[in-house]
Amino acid sequence: MLDKFGRNDLCWCGSGRKYKKCHSIMDEQIERYRLRGHEVPQRKLLKTKLQIEGIRESSKINIALLDFIGDYIIDGVSTEELDRLIYEKTKELGGIPADLHYEGYPKSSCISINDVVCHGIPSKDVFLRNGDIVNVDLSTIYNGFFSDSSRMFCVGSVSPEKQKLVDVAKECMELGIEQIKPWGFLGDVGQAVNDHAIKNGYSVVEEIGGHGIGLQFHEEPWVGYVTKQGTGMLLVPGLVFTVEPMVNMGKADIVTDTGDNWAVYTVDGKPSAQWEKTVLVTETGHEVLTY
Ligand code: MF3
Ligand code: CO
16 A cells, blocks of 8 residues: 655655645555555555666666677577677676576576577587577566567568468567557457457467566566556656567467476467567557667
C-alpha cells in the first residue's frame, strides 16, 4: 500500500515541489484502483526524474551496442566472437554487461539462433550460417542503471517463412508497446501481442516474460504476453518495464537445455523470434527508452 505523505512535505519524486502540488493526486488515483481490486505498482517501482535520466543514458549505450554488433552478423562468425566484441565495446563505452555473472550466466550477451527461443550462451563452437535468424539480447549497466533490449538479425538471405516470423514478431512488440499509457493495464500489452501472433498463425511463449527494470536487472512486474486486456498491473507514469515477446512459428511449448541450464528451445524444433525494448510509462503515454 502507498504510504501517506504529509501534504506540505516535499514530494517523494524529487521534483522539489510540495507533495500536495505534485504526486498526491496520482497517489490517490492509484489508491482508488487498489480499492477496486486492481493490482497496483508499489511506489518504489515508480522512477523519479533523476532515475529516468540514468536509465535513459544506460539505454543509449544499450542500443549503441546493438547498432555496433549488427555489422558483425555474418556467415561463419562464432557467437563467442560476437560476445567478445560486445564485452569490449560495452567496456569502451563505460558500461558493464548485466548478463555477465548474472545468476552464474557465463557471457556478456544472449545469442539465440533459429529454434533457440532465448538465453543462447555464446560459444566458440556455434557459428552463424547463411539463412539463420538470430536474436542478440543485450542488457547494460551504466552508472548503476539498467537497460535491456534485443533485435533479430538475418544472416545472408533467409527463407520467406523465417523473414515473415521476424517481421511479425517485431510488429507484435510494437503493437504491445502502442498499448502502454497511464491508467491502462499490463494485460493490454499481452492481449495486443497475442492477438497479432495468432492472427498470423503463430504462438507466443507463456512461461518467459518481460520485467520491470531500471534500478535492478529484473524488477516487478513480470510481463506476460498472453494476458487479457484490462487485467494485470495498473500502468502509472514512472513505471519502466521491458516488452519482449517470444513468437514461435509452431507451437508455444518450450524446453530448457539440460546441459547448460540456460538455452531455451522450441519443443517442435521450429524457429522462434523475439524483439525487446525498455519502455517508460509517461504522463501522456509512453517513451521507448531503447529506441
Ligand atoms: N536479457 C534477458 C532478458 O531480457 C535476460 C538474460 S539473463 C542471462 O531479461 F543471464 F541469461 F543473461
Ligand atoms: Co529483458
